Amino acid sequence: MNVSRRTLYVVGGAVVLAIAIAGVVRFAFDDDSESDEATPTAANVAHAGGDSGPAPSAASAKDQASAEQEIEDTWTPEAIEGAFQNPSLPTVEPPPGTPAPSPSTPSNQPTPAPGGSEPPVIVNRAAGVAEARCQQPPKLDPYPGLPYVRTCYNAALGTRPSRWIGVLLSKTGTAKDGTVCSATVAASGPGGNRSVLVTAGHCVGIAKGDLDGDDPATRWIPNSDFLWFPWGQVKALWQHIHAYKAEQITRAQFDAWTHSAGWKPRFYSNGNWVGFADTRYMEGNASAFDFATVVLAPKGGETVEERFGGAGIDASGEAAGAVINSYGYPAERPFPGDQLFLCTGQSKIVGSEVQAGSAEIVIGCDMTGGSSGGPWMVRGTQSIVAVNSHGWRYTGTPPPDVPTRDKQPALMIGPHLNLDHWNIYVCAREVDTTQTTCKLG
Numbered sequence: 001m002n003v004s005r006r007t008l009y010v011v012g013g014a015v016v017l018a019i020a021i022a023g024v025v026r027f028a029f030d031d032d033s034e035s036d037e038a039t040p041t042a043a044n045v046a047h048a049g050g051d052s053g054p055a056p057s058a059a060s061a062k063d064q065a066s067a068e069q070e071i072e073d074t075w076t077p078e079a080i081e082g083a084f085q086n087p088s089l090p091t092v093e094p095p096p097g098t099p100a101p102s103p104s105t106p107s108n109q110p111t112p113a114p115g116g117s118e119p120p121v122i123v124n125r126a127a128g129v130a131e132a133r134c135q136q137p138p139k140l141d142p143y144p145g146l147p148y149v150r151t152c153y154n155a156a157l158g159t160r161p162s163r164w165i166g167v168l169l170s171k172t173g174t175a176k177d178g179t180v181c182s183a184t185v186a187a188s189g190p191g192g193n194r195s196v197l198v199t200a201g202h203c204v205g206i207a208k209g210d211l212d213g214d215d216p217a218t219r220w221i222p223n224s225d226f227l228w229f230p231w232g233q234v235k236a237l238w239q240h241i242h243a244y245k246a247e248q249i250t251r252a253q254f255d256a257w258t259h260s261a262g263w264k265p266r267f268y269s270n271g272n273w274v275g276f277a278d279t280r281y282m283e284g285n286a287s288a289f290d291f292a293t294v295v296l297a298p299k300g301g302e303t304v305e306e307r308f309g310g311a312g313i314d315a316s317g318e319a320a321g322a323v324i325n326s327y328g329y330p331a332e333r334p335f336p337g338d339q340l341f342l343c344t345g346q347s348k349i350v351g352s353e354v355q356a357g358s359a360e361i362v363i364g365c366d367m368t369g370g371s372s373g374g375p376w377m378v379r380g381t382q383s384i385v386a387v388n389s390h391g392w393r394y395t396g397t398p399p400p401d402v403p404t405r406d407k408q409p410a411l412m413i414g415p416h417l418n419l420d421h422w423n424i425y426v427c428a429r430e431v432d433t434t435q436t437t438c439k440l441g
Contacts, residue, residue: 049272083178087369137334140366141403148345148364182374187310192429194305199373293428312383315422319385328371365412386414
């Protein structure tokens, strides 16, 4: 699937930044303090799972269990392997003559899992399965004006923020091909449901007009069969796939491990999964709004945030010019798909037709497909300020001064979070309460 984006152009940082942050305050918080921001009226928020309009009731326990079982039945070892071979990171052609771009707090402490509740790895690493070593692919030289450092993050797994970041499998809304993105647990704050996963909009569905060929999508087409694996189980997932293919474990053993390790979305009574996105992305493919949430079902009476903790959300729109850490699980060559990677670089403002007051920011980074939806955090903080959205790809010969891999330069673009994106998050965290006043598009 090749995404068609609006033309990107570079504008003066101060002008766009003023638009992006107008009327917006910092919405990062700490679970130990009360949040005093008003619940917004989210006129542009819609149900990403389908059927916009007032929220239906929650699925019954029986229907929720049935939907989760269907997801588990869908994700065979072969289907999961296929999804990692079809990772998501849209790219667009840079406009002619484009120059180089001009120059909070997490909500809670991670809760250790009770003894024995973490799914065990039931394969033997000495038997030829994936190794735990961190393998660093060759780094692509930087795009002019966007220096960066890229490292694998294996040594710090289990600590914040890596503890909150995992891979999100889904079936695309057309041919039902599997794909993989990155997604992060977001802290809900006081009164929230502690069940929110944040990612990119294109990781949860296909925007109107966003298909190849002569038959573009005529409406938003939601993805389905979401399955999220946290940091501690991504490598173990591949170990189990290799062990199954080598006949070291049975299909029943593989399914039992998937049941214990993977997290599924909650469902409504109409059969749609619970999650939200912006109508301007869903109906217009506006990349400045490429941001979405999925509400996960609890496991064993425990929410995903209770199990792992969650990142803060900083929607102040003040990340431009800051040194950013961008995280993700890139699965397209030369990356392995089972390893968390980190890009660090100074962010710059990139205009995208100044989409209704929102803007995008860019950093140097050579992560590939699969990293989509991974979080951006200002270095030294643990709150999400953007997510990996898309890059550039030259259809012709790249400029001689621009290093590329498969005609893609080393840059990553993400939506600069402000009140528009905050509304999407609030609708997800308060879906169980009467506080939400989202006017669903």
